[in-house]
Each structure stands twice: as C-alpha cells, then as structure tokens.
Amino acid sequence: MLWLALHFPLLPLENPSRGCPRDTPCAIADRSRILFCNDAARHLGVRSGMKRTAAEARSPGIQLLEANPEQEARALRGLADWSLQFSSLVSMEPPDGLLLEIGGSLKLFGGLPRLRRRITHGLDELGYGVATAVASTPRGAWLLARAGDSSPVIDRAELRQRLGRLPWQLLELTPEQEQALQGLGLKTLADCLTLPRGELNRRLGRSLTRQLEQALGEQPEPRHPHQAPRRYQGRLELPAPAPDSPSLLFALQYLLRELCGLLRGIDSGVEQFSLQLEHERHPPTVLRMGVLEPSRHPQRLLAVCREGLERRPLPAEVHALELLAERILPLPGRSGTLFDDPFDSPAEPWRELAERLLARLGEDSVRSLGTHADHRPENAWSSPPAGNAVQQQANPYRPLWLLRTPRPLEQYQGRPCWNGPLALHQGPERLESGWWDGHDLARDYYTARAPNGSLVWIYRERRPPRGWFLHGFFA
Amino acid sequence: MNDALHELLRQPGIWRTTHATPEFPVIPSGFAELDAILPGGGWQDRALTEVLHDQSGLGELRLLMPALARLSHSGRWVAMVGPPNIPYAPALAAQGLDLSRVLLVHPRRDSDALWAVEQALRSGTCAAVLAWPGQLSNRQLRRLQLAAESGATWGILFRPGAMAGHASPAAIRLRVQGHPSGTTLEFLKLRNGNAGQKLQLDVNHPRTRVLPVTTEKPAGGPGLRTVSSIPHAHPGLVREQPPREPDRPQLPLPLEETPGRRGHLRLV
Incomplete structure (x- = not known):
C-alpha cells in the first residue's frame, strides 16, 4: 500500500x-482579526493575525x-x-x-x-x-x-x-x-x-x-473509503456578485472541472444537467442544458453553458451558482485509453455546432431526418433528435415539401382549385392503410399543376364527404 | 467548327465548361444548361445564392437537388434552418440526398433563425445551408455572405419575389417562376457573369436538352412526343406518355380507373 x-x-x-x-485580495476573518489571506492580499502587506481595520487600510x-x-x-x-x-x-x-x-x-x-x-x-x-x-x-x-x-x-x-x-x-x-x-x-x-x-x-x-x-505502520489503520455519489451537486458562493455571463462562466468552469473529474473517476458521463443561478431579491434562474451524447469534457459542457447563458437575460446579479447533474450515465467500457477516449475529447465539429444551436434555441430545435416504413405519407418520415441513425427509403413519387396538416381545397364545378382550377397530371395512387392503430386513411393521391405552374400533391378522401386536400408541393 | 462537331457538342452527355478553370470554387448544378449560364460552370461555393419565388411547387428545391445530393456525400452536412414545410424524407432520399447528413434546425424566432444560419455557415461543418429567413437588411445579408466565405459554405436563401428590387451581396440571385409546363429561371444577378438571362428548365430531368424560352404556349400538337414531367423520377428514367390533345388539358373527372401509375419505364 x-x-x-x-x-x-x-x-x-x-x-x-x-x-x-x-x-x-481575499482573506478569511473572524470578528476582529484576519485568519488566512491569499497571496494577492499578502503581497499588499496583509498578514494573518492582523486586525480587520488594518487589513482594509493596507488593501482597500x-x-x-x-x-x-x-x-x-x-x-x-x-x-x-x-x-x-x-x-x-x-x-x-x-x-x-x-x-x-x-x-x-x-x-x-x-x-x-x-x-x-x-x-x-x-x-x-x-x-x-x-x-x-x-x-x-x-x-x-x-x-x-x-x-x-x-x-x-x-x-x-x-x-x-x-x-x-x-x-x-x-x-x-x-x-x-x-x-x-x-x-x-x-x-x-x-x-x-x-x-x-x-x-x-x-x-x-x-x-x-x-x-x-x-x-x-506497527498497527493497521482502517480507513473509511469515500463512496462516489449518484448525482453531482456542486455549489459555489461568489464572493463578489457576478453581473454578466463572462464572470459567471469563469466561476462555472471550476464546478465543471470538478464534475468531469468525478465522471472520469466513475467512468460515466452526463447528457443533461442544470445550472441554478441565485440572485438576491429574485427567484433563482434555472437553466437546463444538454449535450448530444454523454460527455465529460469540461470545455464542451462549458460551451453549452455559454450559449445557454447568452440566451437568458439575468434579472439581477448572481450571488451563488449551483451545478446539478441528476442523471449520471455509465459510459460503455473501454480499456487502454483512459485519457484519450472520445468521451474526454472535445466534440466533433458538427456536434459542437448542433450543441451550440440546441443550447441557444432550446430543446428539440435540432433534428435529423429519416424515413419510416409506412404507407401513410404522414408516418413515412421521422425526425429523431440530431445524431440518431436514420433509415433512408427513397420514394420518387413523393413531393419535397409535405404540409404539416393537409389543407382543404375549394371545388369549382367538381374540380379542386388552388390558385385556380388544378389540372390533374398523374394518379390516382390509392393509399388505404392504418386501420390497426386508429389513424386509418383511404385516399386517392394525384399530382396536379396549378395555373401558376406550381406542381402540387393533392388527394381526395374516399370516405364521405369526399373532399379534396392539398398535401404537398413538388418544390 | 463543322456541323458534326456542333452536333456532338449538343449531345446531352457532353458537358462544356465555359471557363477552363474557374478562379472561384463552384458546385456543378447537375443541369447542363444551367451550368452553361452560371459563371464558372456551377453554383458558386463559399457564397450566398438567393432563390426568389412566390409560390411553392415551382421546382425551387429540385433545382438545387443534384448539387445538394452530391454535397451530402462529401462528408460535410446539409443544414436546413427554419423550413416552411416538412422536408419530406422519402422524396429527399429519392433525389439522392444522404439523409444521415441532413440537419434540421427549427428556430422559434426570426432573430434566432438569423443567428442559427450564421452559426451554421461559419462553423465550416456544413457544405450547404438552406434558409428561409424573414426580413433581412443589407447589413445582415452581408454578414451572412462573410460567414459563408469564412466557413467555406454554400448558403442558399429562399426569399419572396418582391425582394428582387433590393440590392444584395449574394453571388447569384435568381427568380423562379412557374410556367404551365415547367420552371423558368430568371438570373437577376450573376457575379462574374451576365445577368438578365432567362432559362426554361425541366427540373425533373437533370442534364436534359436546352429548351428555348417561348412566350406563347408550348405547342403540344398531335404526334409530338413530349417527355412527361414525372415528379422526382430518377435521373435516367423517362416515362413515355401518349401525346396529349391540346384542347383536352385535364384528366376527366371523376376519374375512372386509370392505368397504374408505374407506367412503361424505359432506361435511357
């Protein structure tokens, strides 16, 4: 040992x-005397044991x-x-x-x-x-x-x-x-x-x-081992209130380094964490932050916090900050590369961009795009959070733009109209699917051209009242 | 040059670049007739391209698809910031876009959108950034142009046609207009090139022959074989369609059983 x-x-x-x-210059003092002081204060002539007033005179x-x-x-x-x-x-x-x-x-x-x-x-x-x-x-x-x-x-x-x-x-x-x-x-x-x-x-x-x-060493000394916590909660009281985000970030990096040290020790990472900023006469500001994959790289987490802080105006100066990571996620086991592994390294450039966008624009604002094996147009696509793997099944008979909700079309002499009567080009493509999950549809899809040249994707309900709907654009 | 050579050069399979080596980086558009007009033979990389249009469905996206598809396979990303509708994944995949390289960004406010576009352009991780910004001042446009330069990214801004009269630092500005049988491009500005030209483009068929712009309706007389505009047909697949009567412009309604949509396909 x-x-x-x-x-x-x-x-x-x-x-x-x-x-x-x-x-x-900083010092710890009791009611009358200085107990400890830092180098900056010592440089100005402050010594431990000195009276408070004397210290304040030497270092205003x-x-x-x-x-x-x-x-x-x-x-x-x-x-x-x-x-x-x-x-x-x-x-x-x-x-x-x-x-x-x-x-x-x-x-x-x-x-x-x-x-x-x-x-x-x-x-x-x-x-x-x-x-x-x-x-x-x-x-x-x-x-x-x-x-x-x-x-x-x-x-x-x-x-x-x-x-x-x-x-x-x-x-x-x-x-x-x-x-x-x-x-x-x-x-x-x-x-x-x-x-x-x-x-x-x-x-x-x-x-x-x-x-x-x-x-x-003549007698053994059993030591009580320190147990790793299940969550991280770090708090820092600021000696001088921080008015803006640069000074907050300066203080925050100490907490992030502490968190990342812990995460390295227990071979884990965090995906989401929150930052609580305490003000003097205002309720605390809480920022929720996340990265795209569990990480324990302090700079990466700091970059996310920077965007988060810039997005949120602070109601007042900050007196204390608290970093909270509720969910600590174990990272897949690896061997041999304890210090150069991907979880410790900075994010890939695109992840860094996506994380910066996410931190500023809010959750769910950055997504991937993929297809889904379903005949119903609404269900044939998916948009998982950025970085997820996606399927890619091509369908050349589909429009590039799909409307979020189909738009009912007016009819003139039985013909659907959108900026004038539509000329049907191709169709019908009959889709009848989804009876098993309650979102069944029965539609005949057509490609049609509007008088202004727009190529649109429309359908006719096959159930009464058999209306026409615009569902997409061949943009 | 003799006639045989002219004949040869008119072949759709042969591409000619107007300049031997462009001094600025370009991205081939995938449309021979478009590349012939665009300075350097393609969309200008590291710069803004403005696409002005008033309606959707005019081919304003399909126009860019061959280039975007190519870029998506280059290892960099294609970002879409604030798309007005759902970018429909099966159709994008059919255009050859690698969906695993597409990043969708949904900003909630206009100011956020502008910030996100600038970040995406500047980061250097995106090969192309497509954006649908709201109102933009000239100063904001210039910022985006600088961001595109510093990030070596192709920025594409989709804006309403009313913006045509405003000045812009974009390298290429074109207006997309509908046409009863296709898409007409009007080049409002071409850096290093001659603006003011018009081009009628069949956006569904990259590398097809140039069609002259005509003011009158296209004559679809009997016996004339036209290449139908199949939306999103694979390049290389052309469907034969029987000639259409000029005085029978629409399919009869209500529609009786029409033959299956996957008609006779033939590999060109």
Missing part, C-alpha cells in the same frame, strides 16, 4: 474565493469572508469525488485533507512523479493549492503532508526517522494531552517514541500511542 496525502491548508479561503480572479479592495465549516465540508466532499479518478480508495481526513491509496494507480498514470504532477495541476485548475506527501501508511503520509515534507518515504526505518523530526503538535491531541506533553518538555515525535509505551499510555491515554503506531 502506498498512500498519498493531500492537505489543503487554505481550503476555508480558497473554496469561497475561487469564483473571483486570482489577483483579487480586500474581500473579507467568514469561515463556513459547512461549506468547507462540502468542498472537501467535492474534492474527494474529484479524486476518485486517480484512485479507487479515497478517504477523507476532515476538515482539510484527503488520503488516496495510489499503489494500484502508479502504473496506469506512468509513475509517481507524473501522477503527483497531474493531481497538483488538476487541483490548481480547480482553484486549490495543495501540500502532498507519500508514505507507506496513511497517517504517516498525512503527518508529512501537514509538515510540508513532500519527498516520498517507502522504507519503514526511513519513515521512522523522518516522522521523528516532526513536532508533536501535528498529532490530534486533546488540550490535556498537549499540556502534559508540554510539561514533559518534549518537542518532536522522536522524543515521544523514545519514551516507554506503557508509561506513555498510562499518562496520556491510548490515543497518542495509537496514532504513533499507525503512523509507523
């Missing part, structure tokens, strides 16, 4: 500030946000979902860590350095900075990650040595335990390890030694 620990030291800050450009445009543990937990869950693409065993380490068993994934991703690069890069695209560490035990990796020690440790003796250098403050301890360790004059984990275990247990409780033993 090889464990990769991911520590998100700035999760409380990065999660809400993802929605705005990176050069915006700073966004001061409050910590929101509930949102952080949700963000961590989202990250765990996203990480499933790299490992089948992902375990959360609340409030700000993830542990991935990567022993089985190394070969697939081309070795540890490439896998780590891939993960760090992916997280950067999601808007998170991460500290990583690799060790043979989950707890060991986690402690190293929190200490910022990123070089991988596999050998047990080396692990003991490297962990020994870390301060004991990295352990999860109760205040009493901390006080006791302080009182004993200990500084590092090595100091703790030199003490007799029995004594340590008696004085400080089992939990401390258990953590040490788990970190060293």
Whole structure:
C-alpha cells in the first residue's frame, strides 16, 4: 500500500474565493482579526493575525469572508469525488485533507512523479493549492503532508526517522494531552517514541500511542473509503456578485472541472444537467442544458453553458451558482485509453455546432431526418433528435415539401382549385392503410399543376364527404 | 467548327465548361444548361445564392437537388434552418440526398433563425445551408455572405419575389417562376457573369436538352412526343406518355380507373 496525502491548508479561503480572479485580495476573518489571506492580499502587506481595520487600510479592495465549516465540508466532499479518478480508495481526513491509496494507480498514470504532477495541476485548475506527501501508511503520509515534507518515504526505518523530526503538535491531541506533553518538555515525535509505551499510555491515554503506531505502520489503520455519489451537486458562493455571463462562466468552469473529474473517476458521463443561478431579491434562474451524447469534457459542457447563458437575460446579479447533474450515465467500457477516449475529447465539429444551436434555441430545435416504413405519407418520415441513425427509403413519387396538416381545397364545378382550377397530371395512387392503430386513411393521391405552374400533391378522401386536400408541393 | 462537331457538342452527355478553370470554387448544378449560364460552370461555393419565388411547387428545391445530393456525400452536412414545410424524407432520399447528413434546425424566432444560419455557415461543418429567413437588411445579408466565405459554405436563401428590387451581396440571385409546363429561371444577378438571362428548365430531368424560352404556349400538337414531367423520377428514367390533345388539358373527372401509375419505364 502506498498512500498519498493531500492537505489543503487554505481550503476555508480558497473554496469561497475561487469564483473571483486570482489577483483579487481575499482573506478569511473572524470578528476582529484576519485568519488566512491569499497571496494577492499578502503581497499588499496583509498578514494573518492582523486586525480587520488594518487589513482594509493596507488593501482597500480586500474581500473579507467568514469561515463556513459547512461549506468547507462540502468542498472537501467535492474534492474527494474529484479524486476518485486517480484512485479507487479515497478517504477523507476532515476538515482539510484527503488520503488516496495510489499503489494500484502508479502504473496506469506512468509513475509517481507524473501522477503527483497531474493531481497538483488538476487541483490548481480547480482553484486549490495543495501540500502532498507519500508514505507507506496513511497517517504517516498525512503527518508529512501537514509538515510540508513532500519527498516520498517507502522504507519503514526511513519513515521512522523522518516522522521523528516532526513536532508533536501535528498529532490530534486533546488540550490535556498537549499540556502534559508540554510539561514533559518534549518537542518532536522522536522524543515521544523514545519514551516507554506503557508509561506513555498510562499518562496520556491510548490515543497518542495509537496514532504513533499507525503512523509507523506497527498497527493497521482502517480507513473509511469515500463512496462516489449518484448525482453531482456542486455549489459555489461568489464572493463578489457576478453581473454578466463572462464572470459567471469563469466561476462555472471550476464546478465543471470538478464534475468531469468525478465522471472520469466513475467512468460515466452526463447528457443533461442544470445550472441554478441565485440572485438576491429574485427567484433563482434555472437553466437546463444538454449535450448530444454523454460527455465529460469540461470545455464542451462549458460551451453549452455559454450559449445557454447568452440566451437568458439575468434579472439581477448572481450571488451563488449551483451545478446539478441528476442523471449520471455509465459510459460503455473501454480499456487502454483512459485519457484519450472520445468521451474526454472535445466534440466533433458538427456536434459542437448542433450543441451550440440546441443550447441557444432550446430543446428539440435540432433534428435529423429519416424515413419510416409506412404507407401513410404522414408516418413515412421521422425526425429523431440530431445524431440518431436514420433509415433512408427513397420514394420518387413523393413531393419535397409535405404540409404539416393537409389543407382543404375549394371545388369549382367538381374540380379542386388552388390558385385556380388544378389540372390533374398523374394518379390516382390509392393509399388505404392504418386501420390497426386508429389513424386509418383511404385516399386517392394525384399530382396536379396549378395555373401558376406550381406542381402540387393533392388527394381526395374516399370516405364521405369526399373532399379534396392539398398535401404537398413538388418544390 | 463543322456541323458534326456542333452536333456532338449538343449531345446531352457532353458537358462544356465555359471557363477552363474557374478562379472561384463552384458546385456543378447537375443541369447542363444551367451550368452553361452560371459563371464558372456551377453554383458558386463559399457564397450566398438567393432563390426568389412566390409560390411553392415551382421546382425551387429540385433545382438545387443534384448539387445538394452530391454535397451530402462529401462528408460535410446539409443544414436546413427554419423550413416552411416538412422536408419530406422519402422524396429527399429519392433525389439522392444522404439523409444521415441532413440537419434540421427549427428556430422559434426570426432573430434566432438569423443567428442559427450564421452559426451554421461559419462553423465550416456544413457544405450547404438552406434558409428561409424573414426580413433581412443589407447589413445582415452581408454578414451572412462573410460567414459563408469564412466557413467555406454554400448558403442558399429562399426569399419572396418582391425582394428582387433590393440590392444584395449574394453571388447569384435568381427568380423562379412557374410556367404551365415547367420552371423558368430568371438570373437577376450573376457575379462574374451576365445577368438578365432567362432559362426554361425541366427540373425533373437533370442534364436534359436546352429548351428555348417561348412566350406563347408550348405547342403540344398531335404526334409530338413530349417527355412527361414525372415528379422526382430518377435521373435516367423517362416515362413515355401518349401525346396529349391540346384542347383536352385535364384528366376527366371523376376519374375512372386509370392505368397504374408505374407506367412503361424505359432506361435511357
């Protein structure tokens, strides 16, 4: 087993500030003081522990946000979902860590350095900075990650040595335990390890030694595996309200990348999803979006959202957005091409066009055209959604235009008229069909020419009142 | 040139292009007599063609079908934006169109339709885009023309005949008019060519002989063999029909049992 620990030291800050450009100074503050700040704010001289007023004086445009543990937990869950693409065993380490068993994934991703690069890069695209560490035990990796020690440790003796250098403050301890360790004059984990275990247990409780033993691999640590969700729901509160679609799309791409990471992890795609935009004194705007085939390519989904957003005028500025994919569709199994498969790649150009048209014009607006084996003219054609396979049975005796509903024709001296009396050219072609499904018809079809030269397709009902109807044009 | 050569050149099977190599890309129309008039020997690709007509059923679509059928087999798409009626699949297939390459777009508003046409023209995935736009300003037309150029697409706009008087940047503008026995094309504008010509075309039979435009009614005297206009007959299939009496223009009504519609067919 090889464990990769991911520590998100700035999760409380990065999660809400993802929605705005990176050069915006942001900080998490409690009532009086700054707790964390991002690089942009640090550049302007803001430091953690500084008073709110001092920070605002140094950086007038700073966004001061409050910590929101509930949102952080949700963000961590989202990250765990996203990480499933790299490992089948992902375990959360609340409030700000993830542990991935990567022993089985190394070969697939081309070795540890490439896998780590891939993960760090992916997280950067999601808007998170991460500290990583690799060790043979989950707890060991986690402690190293929190200490910022990123070089991988596999050998047990080396692990003991490297962990020994870390301060004991990295352990999860109760205040009493901390006080006791302080009182004993200990500084590092090595100091703790030199003490007799029995004594340590008696004085400080089992939990401390258990953590040490788990970190060293002397005692197993069962981890709770994170389960892939059945639906995706990602939410992003925007620190500054977004007035227009470009700034919304900027924020939205983080959610789409998260969704697509999850979809890669569970080998699925989405065909339909919805986007909910929340306004301050207005009911939320809901956009339903779809692609022609299940996909998990973020740019493709983003292109669809862009058209959808341009179509819908927003009633007010957007404060939060939520991406919801109710139906996650499994994609047909393939092997060998995990990262260059068609579901990950951008759409074929025509699909891209069709999806853009669909997103702007609404559902059902882009169709294919095909024939259907039926004698009734109304049933002999079909128009399935674009991209579906169609039958192609030719019938040279049919007009190029068919009217949606046959138009009754007036009669003059017993002859059908349309812009004047019609001259019958060919016919009749008798069609009598459909008694079995209640849409039966009995008609005699003729080709006729109108005085103005139009060639039309008309029929006469064979049932009373035996009227004439125009049904198509030989356009 | 001697008479024998003239005779040979008049054969319907022989095509002559007016220019040896056109400087602009063209799509052969499939009608020899039409290609003879169209500059470069065909519809101009990467440009707009305007078809002006007031009624349906004049052959305004059949006119384009040989070219569209050919394009649909080229791997690119044929898009129809906002067709006024149902484009009838069995008939389109009979014209040789590959239906699996047809994209139907149904915009709900005029502004959406214009946007969709422009997108389809510009995307480069469509070989041809057929559109039935409403009112278009000259600026909008120019936008579409530019989109057709950048997407290397043939754009075909069907517009009412009243638009003939308005200026347009389209490469080809023609008016389709009905004629008791066929279709008359009037070329209002031909880029790189001479406009103002008229052509009577039997749209059902691509590559047939040129018929001169006559003002008087076509003389269908006894003994004259005419080629009937079978709607959508396969090219190459011609039906023989007995001569029609000039003073008996219509089939008698009510219709008694007429012989089956699939008459005597003969391969030319």
